Amino acid sequence: MSNTVAPKNGQAPNPEAMSLEGHSKVIVVGNEKGGSGKSTTVMHLMTALLHAGYKVAALDLDARQATLSHYLENRRDLMARKGLNLPMPEYHAILPSDKVSRDEARQEDEDRVEEAVQRLRAENDFLVIDTPGSDNFLSRIGHSYADILVTPLNDSFVDLDVLAKIDPDNHNVIRPSQYAQMVFEQKMARAKREGLHKTFDWVVMRNRMGHLESKNQQAMDQAITTLAKRIGFRVAPGFSERVIFRELFLDGLTLLDLRAADTGIRMSMSHVAARQEVRGLLQSIGLPVIG
Numbered sequence: 357m358s359n360t361v362a363p364k365n366g367q368a369p370n371p372e373a374m375s376l377e378g379h380s381k382v383i384v385v386g387n388e389k390g391g392s393g394k395s396t397t398v399m400h401l402m403t404a405l406l407h408a409g410y411k412v413a414a415l416d417l418d419a420r421q422a423t424l425s426h427y428l429e430n431r432r433d434l435m436a437r438k439g440l441n442l443p444m445p446e447y448h449a450i451l452p453s454d455k456v457s458r459d460e461a462r463q464e465d466e467d468r469v470e471e472a473v474q475r476l477r478a479e480n481d482f483l484v485i486d487t488p489g490s491d492n493f494l495s496r497i498g499h500s501y502a503d504i505l506v507t508p509l510n511d512s513f514v515d516l517d518v519l520a521k522i523d524p525d526n527h528n529v530i531r532p533s534q535y536a537q538m539v540f541e542q543k544m545a546r547a548k549r550e551g552l553h554k555t556f557d558w559v560v561m562r563n564r565m566g567h568l569e570s571k572n573q574q575a576m577d578q579a580i581t582t583l584a585k586r587i588g589f590r591v592a593p594g595f596s597e598r599v600i601f602r603e604l605f606l607d608g609l610t611l612l613d614l615r616a617a618d619t620g621i622r623m624s625m626s627h628v629a630a631r632q633e634v635r636g637l638l639q640s641i642g643l644p645v646i647g
């Protein structure tokens with residue numbers, strides 16, 4: 357018997373789809389560094405999964421910034437304006453608790469995330485969680501529910517610094533930094549809650565890569581490869597610096613919508629190349645690859 361999940365909308369699953377062990381998957385996109393491409397990655401993963409025929413939920417734990425909710429509002433507006441029928445995720449947002457007592461606030465955050473994750477997981481094939489670019493309790497709890505954690509990382513030692521302290525002379529890893537430590541703690545929290553066998557797959561993807569191989573890129577390659585072994589993540593191919601990854605936001609689209617919907621936007625070579633990058637990421641994470 358295949359243990360690949362069947363899309364809840366009745367379509368056949370993509371043959372390259374991951375093994376889902378008969379239950380839905382939670383994908384958390386996180387990095388404590390702001391502006392690393394978390395919301396951009398969420399939008400692309402979400403639309404790719406929707407176009408592959410899966411029922412998808414999106415949980416926004418960065419509801420103050422609300423990038424994801426604005427993106428979905430834009431998408432709804434476009435559909436109304438142009439009479440398009442685009443697939444939509446089920447959307448839910450959680451703001452940090454405003455209780456004065458720290459303990460009560462934590463408990464409320466924890467209860468809200470747990471309730472939302474249980475419900476959205478039960479009703480959908482995939483739950484994709486966007487998290488803020490800073491450390492807060494909501495983000496921590498969100499990480500503890502990941503089956504897959506995707507961390508986009510800008511191609512810069514400034515951004516790598518939240519993952520590890522790097523030796524400037526030889527680019528070796530001196531020690532893991534605060535975000536890597538938080539991920540480790542949330543892996544432990546999950547194991548404590550759900551049993552020791554429950555851990556998650558951590559995938560780090562490079563974002564906004566330059567098109568020319570630079571000395572900085574080579575040094576980053578070396579540092580990330582060493583770090584992957586040291587703190588236990590996999591490295592996935594990421595996205596290049598491309599206007600297409602940001603220019604469709606106001607219409608609530610990603611390049612994955614262009615072929616599927618009558619948007620009037622023509623696919624250029626850059627769109628095709630960007631689509632290949634998204635496919636590469638999906639494949640490397642083990643997610644269903646769009647056609």
Ligand SMILES: Nc1ncnc2c1ncn2[C@@H]1O[C@H](COP(=O)(O)OP(=O)(O)OP(=O)(O)O)[C@@H](O)[C@H]1O
Pocket residue numbers: 389390391392393394395396397418421423487488489490563564565595596597598599601602
């Ligand atoms: N591959 C890319 N090519 C071009 N622009 C990109 C790419 N990835 C992200 N961007 C742009 O970089 C900026 C930051 O991206 P995004 O908002 O996705 O990051 P974030 O990690 O969610 O930020 P925050 O921590 O503030 O939530 C945005 O302007 C986005 O459009």
Ligand SMILES: [Mg+2]
Pocket residue numbers: 394395396418421423486487488489
């Ligand atoms: Mg964001």
